[in-house]
Amino acid sequence: MRISKSLPSTARCLPFLLAGGRGARLFELTSAQCKPALSFGSGEGRIVDFILAAAERAQFESLFVATQYRPNDLCQHLNRHWAHGFAKGISVRDGEFLSPYGYRGTADALRCNITALDAYAPRDVMVLSGDHVLDIDLEQLLAHHRGHGLPVTVAATPVPLSQARGFGIFDLDADGEVFGFAEKPADPQPMQGDPERALASTGIYVFDWIWLKQVLREAPGRPTTRHDFGQDILPLALREAALSVYRLPDSRDGQSAYWRDVGSLDAYRRAQLDFAAEVPPVALPKTMQRAQTDCIDSIAEGTVFLPGSKIGRRCQIRGAIVGTGVRLPDGFRAGYDAEEDARFFRRTPEGTLLITAEMMDRRNAALRKTTARAPIHRVPRMTALTSLEG
Numbered sequence: 001m002r003i004s005k006s007l008p009s010t011a012r013c014l015p016f017l018l019a020g021g022r023g024a025r026l027f028e029l030t031s032a033q034c035k036p037a038l039s040f041g042s043g044e045g046r047i048v049d050f051i052l053a054a055a056e057r058a059q060f061e062s063l064f065v066a067t068q069y070r071p072n073d074l075c076q077h078l079n080r081h082w083a084h085g086f087a088k089g090i091s092v093r094d095g096e097f098l099s100p101y102g103y104r105g106t107a108d109a110l111r112c113n114i115t116a117l118d119a120y121a122p123r124d125v126m127v128l129s130g131d132h133v134l135d136i137d138l139e140q141l142l143a144h145h146r147g148h149g150l151p152v153t154v155a156a157t158p159v160p161l162s163q164a165r166g167f168g169i170f171d172l173d174a175d176g177e178v179f180g181f182a183e184k185p186a187d188p189q190p191m192q193g194d195p196e197r198a199l200a201s202t203g204i205y206v207f208d209w210i211w212l213k214q215v216l217r218e219a220p221g222r223p224t225t226r227h228d229f230g231q232d233i234l235p236l237a238l239r240e241a242a243l244s245v246y247r248l249p250d251s252r253d254g255q256s257a258y259w260r261d262v263g264s265l266d267a268y269r270r271a272q273l274d275f276a277a278e279v280p281p282v283a284l285p286k287t288m289q290r291a292q293t294d295c296i297d298s299i300a301e302g303t304v305f306l307p308g309s310k311i312g313r314r315c316q317i318r319g320a321i322v323g324t325g326v327r328l329p330d331g332f333r334a335g336y337d338a339e340e341d342a343r344f345f346r347r348t349p350e351g352t353l354l355i356t357a358e359m360m361d362r363r364n365a366a367l368r369k370t371t372a373r374a375p376i377h378r379v380p381r382m383t384a385l386t387s388l389e390g
Helices: 024-030 049-057 072-081 106-111 114-118 138-148 161-166 209-221 229-239 265-276 338-344 357-373
Strands: 013-018 063-067 090-094 124-129 132-134 152-160 168-172 178-183 197-208 243-247 259-261 299-301 316-318 320-322 353-355
Touching (some): 024 265, 049 124, 049 132, 106 229, 114 209, 124 209, 138 243, 161 197, 178 229, 197 229, 209 229, 259 265
Parallel strands (some): 013 063, 152 243
Antiparallel strands (some): 124 197, 168 178, 168 197
């Protein structure tokens, strides 16, 4: 007698991971690797591990990954730590090899891969973002999408109104129905009954594949297209009354779900500090450990040390990101004098200091040159004292 194996709830849903972003606001941190592959926590953790852990928990059998900017570190990380978690494997498609222009936007990454995606015969395609730190149940998201029966579902969560200009913002009525959406609005609308927060897209979507495929094929014929989900696809879905919003559930203590866009140095540092706490805000992926730094007799306040960095004795450092391979010498001091810090390091308007190995090399060379040019004060030769005795 053959016993049939029940299919997971995510069967016939193909996850598509967008992992090709550079992360320009992270400056030197992403000069050699894409943003999703940037270190997070200690051990071998990367930013992308949070969404990969969620996809593995949801029992997806396959994973489709779109890469573009400096993908080597990311691909090695996927092979080393995550390939065995997807029974039918991980397929990586790099934009620079598929198109003379590369992927021109988030939606274009799927358009360029329509034929490959069709081979999986998916009912739904779930678009995931590889550069956010979050806790999400992807099975619940898919259940919401299929239960509402609309072609498009977007995962959303509240953000402070002061930060809302950087996100796609939804307007919902009292019943939770979407009646408005604006991508990175200059004047974002607050949530009903909550004037201090706005409801932001997390960049995670579920699409009916037949609907999305038709929209993507028609996109090149639209003269105003930006090949982007937030700029093109979501406004179209709203006009067609095809859009549903899934709000990430609040935590047990009533706080908003943990979701952080770590696209800036300030946000990246703050999120790292969240996970350096004794109790992290969400469970750490299997690749990651709670960040710890042995400072001996040094003071490191609000500072993140990336793997491979070292701090000497009697150092004082505040509000910094110390990059991989950096060696801070004994007595080093930074984060207390904005003008002095800016001579050698990158400093954001909010006060986060980025210190890389190259910056330390320039600083050390400048200090050596200054020392070499310092004038030498010669002490006059002492003459013998004559006797005062008569």
